[in-house]
Amino acid sequence: MKIQLLNQQPVFKALQDQAVKVPHLAELFQQNPHRAQQMSIESAGICLDYSKQRVTDQVLSELEQLFYQVKLPQSIAELFSGAVVNQSENRAALHTQLRLPAAQQPEAFAVIEQALLQMEALVDQVQQGVWRGFSGKRITDVVNLGVGGSDLGPLMVTQALKEYAEPQAKALKVHFASTIDGSQLFDLLDHLNPETTLFLIASKSFTTIDTLSNADTVRAWLAKACPSETLMLRCHFVGISASADKMQQWGIAPENQLPFWSWVGGRFSLWSTVGCAIALDLGMGVFRQLLAGAYAMDEHFRTAPPLQNIPVMMALLGVWNVNVLDIRAHAILPYDGRLKYFPSYLEQLEMESNGKSVTQSGEPINYATCPVLWGEIGANAQHAFYQLLHQGTQAVAADFILAANRYEASQSEAHYEALIAQHELNIANCLAQSRVLALGNAAVEPSDNPFRHYPGNQPSSTLLLDRLDASTLGGLIACYEHKVFTQAVIWGINPFDQWGVELGKQVALQLQAVLAGKGDTELDSSTLHLAAQINSKRGRV
């Protein structure tokens, strides 16, 4: 089927005509004192305030028309129904099915709850000390070996929700190692005890060299300490993958395998058994609350009208910024130290999904798709790259993410009041930054000094959470997943494949041979010269 391109949609020209008509944000706020109330949507413990986006009522009405012209209602229904939305790989993308409450799962998806129960049993055994290492000692440390979607989600969630860890999970330390160079393992293995460490090998394909090379390194490390290979494999490795065969070939027996399925995309997989590290670190109850929060957002996405729909509005505003206002950079700015890894998580979710330049059916696209997306804890980034946001030459859109409530559990602690004061300071900083970015200094604190000139008019949205907990975090992640899907439909691309990462993997294999002095020397002079220099510096000439 030929996809209709965004710039061929009837309303696109009208949207372009609006670009020059939208006044500066300072003026928009002056014109309408109720702008923020009118441009806020709330659902599942999350409020999206998009009043600091450069839109008028006319633009919103045209974006709403765009939603219907690209047939988003049908596409959303198809996504949830398990239609083949990933056409280049001929697959459904059913991450939403993973968070449907068990009571509502149709028979065909009974495997989801079965896999969760299997994961729960494993988590219980490890947390209760029933699962033991080869010498009979209880497991004290778990290391998740995975990369991309098999690492970033669990890493981000465990960091974000540490303070909600259930009592039985607290004794266990969960670590993550992803880097192909082995540097994380190099640091970790020095401190870990082979008798008491369990490794989760998480890889959807079970072919990813980054993860398998880390797995081989720990296997060698364990083999030195453990007298029996069978015992080592049984007591120290759990495989999490969509390929039972490949896990088996590596040496992981069926009883140590946690399954998931080809219809769960890697970067959408934290809701599956890939979330095992989350359940081990925080408890199965927390993991189920995360699923419930995501489900609440799924329902909101599926049913709310476009202009009242948080993910849809985030997507439409993103398209307006990228394709009409020509803003090609997007900063993710959580004002919360617990969301340290949220920007990296979204870098994969958004850029691996929508960093595409051909349509679902393979025709080239002649407009921009995913912007460059990056981020950092907002208050820290104020002391790093905010200078560019305020006074640089790039237009940048931003998402500010903030929890209204914080430090509620530790009221009896002596330092509680000081922490509350810090939270208020943090809130004030978040609000100050989005205000200055939007309005500039003319409307805030006028000055003739050119060094103190802030042009403003940098658009941003604020995602205000009631509090950051498992439920709102689940909703927040689902919200970005649905934003990504909505944008992909508007751009006419497939968000569920990632062919762009394949060629590099292939070429790395060739280069391994070149470095070993065996490969084809028909390479570009830069690569050849670098390889020769590296070999020479390593004394391998």
Ligand SMILES: O=P(O)(O)OC[C@H]1O[C@](O)(CO)[C@@H](O)[C@@H]1O
């Ligand atoms: O889970 P796997 O199969 O090891 O893949 C890890 C990651 O590698 C990628 O395929 C990209 O190389 C990601 O899409 C994926 O999340």
